[in-house]
Amino acid sequence: MRRGAASPTTIPSSIDDAPERRKRWRRESPVAVALVWLGIISILLLGISTRQRRVGVRRRVRGVRKFVVKEEAMLEQGLRHFVEEPFPFDDDDDDDDDRPSIRGEALAPEPRGNPSTWGTRGPPDAEHLHGRLIGRDADGSQHLPVEPYVSAKDETAAQKTEAHAHTCFNKRRSAALPLDRAVKDYRDARCKTKDYGALPAASVIMVFYDEPLSTLLRSVASVMHRTPPKLLHEVVMVEDGGTGMFNSTGEHLRGQLAVFGPKIVLLEMPRQTGLIYARAAGAKAATGDVLAFLDSHIETSPGWLEPLLAYARARTAGLGFQ
DSSP, rough: OTTTTGGGGGGGGHHHHHHHHHHHHHOHHHHHHHHHHHHHHHHHHHHHHHHHHHHHHHHHHHHHHHHHHHHHHHHHHHHHHHHHOOOOTHHHHHHHHGGHHOOOBSSSOOOOTTTTTOOOOSSOOOTTTTTTTTOTTTTTTTTSSSOOOTTTOOHHHHHHHHTTTTSSSOHHHTTTTTTTOOOOOOOOOOHHOOOOOOOOOEEEEEESSOOHHHHHHHHHHHHHSSSGGGGGEEEEEOOSOOOOTTTTSHHHHHHHHGGOTTTTTEEESSOOOOOOHHHHHHHHHHHSSEEEEEEESSSOOOSSSSSHHHHHHSSOOOOOEO
């Protein structure tokens, strides 16, 4: 053999035995192999999730930018529309002589008298603070006839479906209840004896659109029955261009409201303007110290207004609540 020639015996055993050792290692150390693969998979998943987060952040940033641009454009368009389109009850002259044209036609206009008694109809009592004839004729009968209806136990599924059509509440059962039904007093005993002192008078504003008469008039009756006369300046009712589905528009509505006294102010919008626009019209028509916005299908409980007026009294800036 020549000098320097490699002999087969000089090949490192580590090279010859490497495949065999790897096989033996996989056979004898399955846990180590699993850990290695788990590490590889974790690194791959971390890289993928990092990339997805970066893509998601970029997409969200782009989405926020588009949203901001869109909102700014809508705001600019809305402000321009508000400025350019005249308010339906705008009046260049704020004199008192023009007040009826702004407020709408008062149903029973009278000069205001003693705040503690003005606007009452009939003798008042603890359950009827504005008098027992609110919503009633001179003989004491309810002006809006009560419509008898079956009891809840005898009501069929078909009757219930028909009674809930267009309203999502049982208008037939509502029509069967008196407008001045008693409601529970939920106040704490301490609230019943609390003295709030001198309070401002409120204008209650109700916006309605195709409201069944029973719920609408019960809302008005509950406000008048459970609010002291000196604290209720007026009830501004904004009829927002209804279709007359439930006879809650036009002459029929005016006839029903006429028995609620001179504190009722009816504002009839020429077309449907939407809740906020109609409330703004009612606020412009109101003349009370505080504005209270109520829905047209509610019932107030005793003492509902006094805590709110006390809260408003403590604020110097204008305040309305609902």
